[in-house]
Amino acid sequence: MSDLLNGHAAAGGAAGAGPRALDPRARIVAVVSFAVTVVALTTFGALGAALGLALGAMAWARLPAGPTLKRVAVMDGFIVLMILMLPFTVPGQPLFTLWGLTASLDGVLRALEIALKANAIVLMMLALAGTMDAVTLGHALSRLGLPDGLVHLLLFTVRYIAVLGDEYGRLRTAMRARAFRPRNSHHTYRAFGYLVGMLLVRALERSERILEAMKCRGFDGRLHLLDALRFRRADALFAGLWGLTLAALAWIEVAHGAAF
Amino acid sequence: MHIVDGALSTPVVVAGAALAAGGIALGLRRLDMDRMPAAGVLSATFFVASLIHVPIGPSSVHLIMNGLAGIVLGWVAFPALFVGLVLQAVFFGFGGLTVLGVNTVTIALPAVLAALACRRGVTHPDARVAAVWGGLAGALSIALTTAAVALVLTLSGEAFVPAARLVFVAHLPVMAIEGLLTAAAVFLIHRVRPDLLGLFTRPAVAGEGA
Numbered sequence: 001m002s003d004l005l006n007g008h009a010a011a012g013g014a015a016g017a018g019p020r021a022l023d024p025r026a027r028i029v030a031v032v033s034f035a036v037t038v039v040a041l042t043t044f045g046a047l048g049a050a051l052g053l054a055l056g057a058m059a060w061a062r063l064p065a066g067p068t069l070k071r072v073a074v075m076d077g078f079i080v081l082m083i084l085m086l087p088f089t090v091p092g093q094p095l096f097t098l099w100g101l102t103a104s105l106d107g108v109l110r111a112l113e114i115a116l117k118a119n120a121i122v123l124m125m126l127a128l129a130g131t132m133d134a135v136t137l138g139h140a141l142s143r144l145g146l147p148d149g150l151v152h153l154l155l156f157t158v159r160y161i162a163v164l165g166d167e168y169g170r171l172r173t174a175m176r177a178r179a180f181r182p183r184n185s186h187h188t189y190r191a192f193g194y195l196v197g198m199l200l201v202r203a204l205e206r207s208e209r210i211l212e213a214m215k216c217r218g219f220d221g222r223l224h225l226l227d228a229l230r231f232r233r234a235d236a237l238f239a240g241l242w243g244l245t246l247a248a249l250a251w252i253e254v255a256h257g258a259a260f
Numbered sequence: 261m262h263i264v265d266g267a268l269s270t271p272v273v274v275a276g277a278a279l280a281a282g283g284i285a286l287g288l289r290r291l292d293m294d295r296m297p298a299a300g301v302l303s304a305t306f307f308v309a310s311l312i313h314v315p316i317g318p319s320s321v322h323l324i325m326n327g328l329a330g331i332v333l334g335w336v337a338f339p340a341l342f343v344g345l346v347l348q349a350v351f352f353g354f355g356g357l358t359v360l361g362v363n364t365v366t367i368a369l370p371a372v373l374a375a376l377a378c379r380r381g382v383t384h385p386d387a388r389v390a391a392v393w394g395g396l397a398g399a400l401s402i403a404l405t406t407a408a409v410a411l412v413l414t415l416s417g418e419a420f421v422p423a424a425r426l427v428f429v430a431h432l433p434v435m436a437i438e439g440l441l442t443a444a445a446v447f448l449i450h451r452v453r454p455d456l457l458g459l460f461t462r463p464a465v466a467g468e469g470a
Contacts, residue, residue: 004351005311035357039266039273071353079264082413082423090419107419117266122353129350137350149288149296154343156300157307161347164301164308182315189314189437193444196309196325200332200445201453203305207298214297221293 004134004158005165018060019128023235024140027128030242035121037246044109045256046249047116053245054123061127072122079118086111134158139227152223160203167202171195262348262363263409265356269416276412277361283338283368290336290460298459302332303340307347314437321434327401328442330371331382331394332449334460337375338368362412370404382446383457390457391447398442399435406431 019027038050058068076083087095092106129137135158142151175191182188211219268276291299306329313320329337342364348354355363374397375382381393410424449456 004347032357035265039270039358075262075264075353075355079267082267082420085423085426086419089422110419114264114266118264118356121265121357122349125350125357126353130353134347134351147288149291150284150339150343152296153288153291153300153303153339154346156297157303157340157343158347160301160304161307164304165311168308168312184315184317186440189440190444192312192314192323193441194448196312196323196328196441197445197448197452199305199309200302200328200456201449203301204298204453204456204459207301210297210301211294219293221296 004161018062018131019057020061020131021234022238023229023231024132024136025144025229026231026235026239027132028137028140028144030238031125031128033242033246034124037249038117038120041117041249041253042113043253043256044112044116046253047113047120049252050249051116051120051123053249054120054127057124057127061131063127063131068123068126071126072119075118075122076115079114083111083115086114136227139225140229142225143229148222151225155223160206163206164199164203167206168195168199171198262355263359263366263412265358267416267420268359268362268412272412272415273358273362276359276363276365279369280338280342280361280364283335283365283372284342287333287335287338287340290334291339295336295460299333299336299340303343306340307344310344310348314441316433316437321437323441324367324402324405324434324438325398325442325445326367326371326405327374327398327438328394328445330368330373330375330401331378331397331442331446332456332459334375335372336460337371338364341368341371366405366408366412370401370408374398374401374404379461383454387447387450390450391443394446395439395443399439402431402435402438406435 034050034053038047041047041050058065087103087107090104090107090110092104094102095105095108096103132140135155138151138155138158141154142148172195175195180191182192306325309323309325312323314323326337326341329341333340342360345355345360345363345367349357349360377400378393378397382390382397384390384393406428410428413420413424413427446457
């Protein structure tokens with residue numbers, strides 16, 4: 001699973017390799033600009049190039065191909081229904097017939113377009129942003145102008161996900177010790193409801209202790225973010241190349257569109 | 261029920277982002293120093309809860325619990341669920357980036373509305389009555405969420421209408437389960453820490469009791 005749940009930072013790999021060496025802010029801006037560009041693309045040449053770029057970024061970030069693609073496939077699982085239905089619901093030139101339903105060419109193309117966009121963006125996100133630890137993400141977002149309250153909430157959440165994950169594990173162990181086995185019964189749902197309720201109660205009690213401890217240490221409502229984010233020459237180079245890459249995607253789009 | 265990048269039309273994506281920003285701003289206004297740690301830890305709890313799978317028929321579903329989030333967090337559910345979605349998108353690859361706003365609205369707005377509608381009942385002195393209203397809020401928020409997802413898909417293109425309808429029907433059992441779970445959770449909280457049910461509905465800075 002993710003490092004979020006294990007409680008330790010740095011999402012694998014050497015700190016100085018590939019995109020991990022770059023300024024997190026540059027990486028976040030790069031992912032967002034990539035996503036906005038890709039969503040606007042419509043030709044398959046450009047979308048294919050975008051997916052190629054995302055796969056390249058995955059290799060550059062030295063993400064293990066198997067688990068990463070599996071994760072992307074999980075996301076595809078969410079949309080597979082919609083993708084499979086589109087060919088039959090978009091009107092257009094009939095392509096084939098299945099169980100009396102006619103699939104249109106336009107529908108198949110539309111489904112393919114969505115799948116390409118979604119996969120390219122998620123892969124790029126995992127490669128550039130998913131490779132920073134969650135606290136760095138918070139700091140970088142703060143430097144990019146996200147409101148303080150939201151950044152603090154993010155940092156608190158990140159800090160306590162692993163703690164609450166452990167709490168959940170203890171409660172599940174206690175349930176197993178009482179021979180609880182989940183099945184399709186009212187008893188199961190009530191037990192899970194109590195579990196979530198208990199988790200919230202324990203979370204609240206923990207947060208009271210946290211607040212007191214923080215106040216003892218002079219907490220005045222502000223988290224002072226200490227970091228050494230620096231925009232170096234390598235980041236400027238990356239930003240420049242990134243701009244050129246996105247421009248190239250746009251060029252493929254226009255050139256391809258003209259050829260159609 | 262995450263919507264992915266590329267499926268929605270631009271106006272829908274932009275409107276979703278604007279609505280989400282408004283909701284988040286409203287939620288942040290309720291976050292004072294004393295309640296920030298509670299909000300963070302509870303937000304982490306809902307993140308963990310969303311990873312819990314419960315059996316349903318031969319398969320299993322993961323919990324959403326946005327109704328309970330609305331009951332416990334009020335408008336703070338907006339920033340809390342947004343943070344959860346950001347973390348899921350960036351580190352798990354669930355959902356998408358440009359649709360973060362839409363996904364936040366489809367999850368958080370029903371949570372807040374259902375909780376507001378059932379507010380009175382949930383704080384009823386009798387824990388059983390509170391549990392029934394809690395269950396109602398839990399089921400209602402899932403119903404509204406699926407309806408919102410269906411609406412968002414429909415607004416993006418007529419071709420999505422059958423898929424949107426299917427999403428709604430497929431979530432009927434989820435509504436029932438989330439309702440049952442939320443009812444049980446509210447019952448327990450009502451018995452153990454009733455103040456948790458009104459923690460974020462007080463607007464001003466609240467003094468710590470313990």
